[in-house]
Amino acid sequence: CEHQSFVGNWKLNKTVREAAALVTSLQTLVADVTDVEIVVAPVFTGLSAVAQALAGGDIRLAAQDVFWEDSGAFTGEVSPGMLKDVGCDYVIIGHSERRQYFSETNENAKALRSERTGKTGAVVKDHVLNGIVGLSADQITSTVIAYEPVWAIGTGHNATPDQAQEVHALIRSLLSEIYSPDVASQVRIQYGGSVKPDNAAALIAQPDVDGALVGTASWEAESFAQIVKVVC
Numbered sequence: 001c002e003h004q005s006f007v008g009n010w011k012l013n014k015t016v017r018e019a020a021a022l023v024t025s026l027q028t029l030v031a032d033v034t035d036v037e038i039v040v041a042p043v044f045t046g047l048s049a050v051a052q053a054l055a056g057g058d059i060r061l062a063a064q065d066v067f068w069e070d071s072g073a074f075t076g077e078v079s080p081g082m083l084k085d086v087g088c089d090y091v092i093i094g095h096s097e098r099r100q101y102f103s104e105t106n107e108n109a110k111a112l113r114s115e116r117t118g119k120t121g122a123v124v125k126d127h128v129l130n131g132i133v134g135l136s137a138d139q140i141t142s143t144v145i146a147y148e149p150v151w152a153i154g155t156g157h158n159a160t161p162d163q164a165q166e167v168h169a170l171i172r173s174l175l176s177e178i179y180s181p182d183v184a185s186q187v188r189i190q191y192g193g194s195v196k197p198d199n200a201a202a203l204i205a206q207p208d209v210d211g212a213l214v215g216t217a218s219w220e221a222e223s224f225a226q227i228v229k230v231v232c
């Protein structure tokens with residue numbers, strides 16, 4: 001269980017007040033969960049309030065995007081250091097929605113700059129290889145890779161446990177070739193795409209599925225808590 005990690009990607013949802021309320025409920029519901037990593041990813045405007053609500057607890061904070069420069073004339077962007085400053089341990093990089101709606105192709109520059117805060121959302125071999133170019137063994141072991149089949153995102157049609165396992169095993173074998181079997185075994189590979197309380201257990205039971213990147217079901221504290229709790 002210690003290797004399992006669950007991220008709630010809130011996407012474009014929740015006012016500051018709603019974000020704080022959600023995470024406060026979540027903390028109560030998962031108070032007895034100690035052996036899995038739980039992360040929430042609010043919109044930028046919610047990060048500060050959620051960080052305050054989480055202070056001193058075990059739930060960790062992620063942003064949903066980042067820019068690779070530290071500062072400068074880049075209107076509208078937020079840097080890795082700024083995310084750390086507000087309390088983020090992680091950031092989601094290269095989500096398929098960034099690619100679909102914002103023509104993003106630059107996840108590698110973001111991953112390289114984010115280092116320990118990095119999370120690469122990669123869906124196929126090319127994405128994995130492009131996303132991790134230049135990352136050291138230390139950097140890759142603090143990165144979480146999420147496999148999210150685009151047809152499963154927000155559709156209610158999750159990959160079957162076998163389908164997820166097949167792709168996760170492929171990703172781990174790529175990591176093993178590039179780094180080493182030992183390094184590959186330390187990298188968390190999450191499944192995402194219509195993860196719900198009733199399908200999480202079977203997905204997580206797969207040997208190469210190390211947790212989940214949850215969208216819709218993380219927007220309510222109860223359903224996200226149920227998913228986290230089915231694990232152990």
Ligand code: 13P
Pocket residue numbers: 009095148152153154155156192193194195213214215216217
């Ligand atoms: P859903 O859980 O709503 O399918 O979203 C998955 C996702 O894109 C998480 O990043």
